[in-house]
Amino acid sequence: MRKPILAANWKMNKTVRDAVALVSAMKDGLLAISGVEKVLCPPFMAIPDVARLVSGTEIGVGAQDMYWKESGAFTGEVSPLMIKEFCSHVIIGHSERREHFGEADETVNLKIKAAFAHGLTPIVCVGETLELRKEGRTEKWVSGQVVAALQGLSADQVADLVIAYEPIWAIGTGLAATVQEAERVCSHVVRRTVAELFGEGTADSIRIQYGGSVKPANARELMAQANIDGALVGGASLRAADFLEIVRLTAETKGLD
Numbered sequence: 001m002r003k004p005i006l007a008a009n010w011k012m013n014k015t016v017r018d019a020v021a022l023v024s025a026m027k028d029g030l031l032a033i034s035g036v037e038k039v040l041c042p043p044f045m046a047i048p049d050v051a052r053l054v055s056g057t058e059i060g061v062g063a064q065d066m067y068w069k070e071s072g073a074f075t076g077e078v079s080p081l082m083i084k085e086f087c088s089h090v091i092i093g094h095s096e097r098r099e100h101f102g103e104a105d106e107t108v109n110l111k112i113k114a115a116f117a118h119g120l121t122p123i124v125c126v127g128e129t130l131e132l133r134k135e136g137r138t139e140k141w142v143s144g145q146v147v148a149a150l151q152g153l154s155a156d157q158v159a160d161l162v163i164a165y166e167p168i169w170a171i172g173t174g175l176a177a178t179v180q181e182a183e184r185v186c187s188h189v190v191r192r193t194v195a196e197l198f199g200e201g202t203a204d205s206i207r208i209q210y211g212g213s214v215k216p217a218n219a220r221e222l223m224a225q226a227n228i229d230g231a232l233v234g235g236a237s238l239r240a241a242d243f244l245e246i247v248r249l250t251a252e253t254k255g256l257d
């Protein structure tokens with residue numbers, strides 16, 4: 001049985017003070033919900049404070065990106081060595097990185113390898129634009145992103161990572177994919193591609209999140225899908241009550257709480 005994983009992607013929101021207040025507002029509630037893995041991904045500046053607040057608990061902390069080199073003349077970048085001082089997870093290849101900051105399949109692959117080399121669990125994002133979807137290219141595009149991301153990894157590594165399927169047109173728009181469509185892509189595209197590359201056992205182990213306008217109102221239905229093992233939550237994770245409710249509904253729907 002795959003343990004569901006909920007990750008809060010705060011993106012470029014919350015000062016350190018705001019982040020501390022948000023964690024303080026949700027920490028006890030999160031710890032009261034069992035059976036579900038929870039990861040908070042604050043902006044870099046807030047990571048040390050958030051990590052200190054949840055240290056010694058089962059709440060994980062993740063970075064929203066990282067560079068693949070350990071150190072050197074790379075102005076503005078953050079290395080895996082720095083991240084692993086505080087974090088257990090790292091989001092890699094988010095569509096906003098791909099769209100605004102030149103993230104490419106090759107750099108996603110390098111970053112995933114660096115994450116494993118430093119004991120971090122990558123949360124790898126894939127997903128199609130509305131244009132690709134309208135052209136009927138969703139399957140090819142998403143499976144291509146999965147193939148490129150996983151190149152050169154071992155089956156054991158792949159079994160341990162998390163893939164977030166996030167249709168770009170559903171991110172931050174309030175317009176989530178239909179549950180049937182989210183389940184179809186997670187199962188028939190993402191998990192199937194992993195099965196073709198690494199075998200059924202690995203495909204059975206890998207956890208696939210859905211992301212894109214997940215909120216309390218749609219979490220139950222999404223999390224009831226057999227191939228959706230959690231969510232990467234943006235906007236709704238900025239409100240303690242909403243994120244807690246999504247985590248609670250996931251545990252309840254998956255029969256864990």
Ligand code: PGA
Pocket residue numbers: 009166170171172173174211212213214232233234235236
């Ligand atoms: P959203 O963002 O929940 O605000 O749509 C999800 C994401 O980008 O990870």
